[in-house]
Amino acid sequence: xxxxxxxxxxxxxxxxxxxxxxxxYHNKRVAVSKSxxxxxxxxxxxxxxxxxxxxxxxxxxxxxxxxxxxxxGMTIDFADIKKLYQEVVKxxxxxxxxxxxxxxxxxxxxxxxxxxxxxxxxKLKELDTDNRGLRLEELTLYETPTSRATLKxxxxxxx
Numbered sequence: 567x568x569x570x571x572x573x574x575x576x577x578x579x580x581x582x583x584x585x586x587x588x589x590x591y592h593n594k595r596v597a598v599s600k601s602x603x604x605x606x607x608x609x610x611x612x613x614x615x616x617x618x619x620x621x622x623x624x625x626x627x628x629x630x631x632x633x634x635x636x637x638x639g640m641t642i643d644f645a646d647i648k649k650l651y652q653e654v655v656k657x658x659x660x661x662x663x664x665x666x667x668x669x670x671x672x673x674x675x676x677x678x679x680x681x682x683x684x685x686x687x688x689k690l691k692e693l694d695t696d697n698r699g700l701r702l703e704e705l706t707l708y709e710t711p712t713s714r715a716t717l718k719x720x721x722x723x724x725x
Contacts, residue, residue: 586637589637589638589639590635590636590637590638590639591635591639592635592639593634593635594634594635595632595633595634595699596632596633596634596635596641597630597631597632597641597703597704598630598631598632598641598642598644598647599628599629599630599631599704600628600629600644600647600648600651601626601627601628601629602626602627602629602648602651602655602656603624603625603626603627604624604625604627604655604656604659604660604661605622605623605624605625605660605661606622606623606625606659606660606661606662606663606664607620607621607622607623607662607663607664608620608621608622608623608663608664608665608673609621609665609673610672610673610674611672612672613672623709623710625659625707625708625709626706626707626708626711626714627651627655627682627705627706627707627708628704628705628706628708629647629650629651629686629702629705630702630703630704630705631647631690631700631701631702631703632699632700632701632703633694633698633699633700633701634698634699635698636696636698641698641700642693642700646693650686650689650690650693651686653689654682654685654686654689655682655685655686658685664678668681669681674715675707675709675713675714675715676715678707678715679705679707679715679716679717680717680722682705682707683702683705683717683722686702686705687701687702690702701719702719703718703719704716704717704718704719705717
């Protein structure tokens with residue numbers, strides 16, 4: 567019957583209806599993504615436009631990580647991506663004056679995204695304790711809802 571909700575007759579139970587070795591359906595590389603926001607202030611040097619003045623943004627960062635799935639069928643727990651973001655990005659950049667906390671650079675989205683990549687990648691290696699090949703695949707940093715910088719793994723490896 568279309569449009570009606572079905573209540574399951576029985577909830578699936580581990581060891582009765584499904585076995586642990588069935589939890590991992592495949593051994594393929596899969597990418598998962600999670601989005602975050604942080605607020606920061608900055609200004610641009612040697613730039614002739616309104617961004618030369620001190621101003622702020624609510625940045626949005628999309629993090630995409632790939633790897634082989636574990637015994638539960640997960641590439642990486644979304645909670646681990648959140649923890650990674652909080653330790654690496656939020657802790658250092660949220661509600662900060664970027665010109666003061668980042669290395670000497672013009673605090674453009676293009677410069678920031680490479681710095682964020684380097685920080686996340688170093689920390690991600692620590693999380694890959696069971697050697698599933700966890701790696702950053704792509705970052706997108708939105709400075710505004712319509713303006714963003716994107717960085718992909720192949721660009722970091724081949725440039």
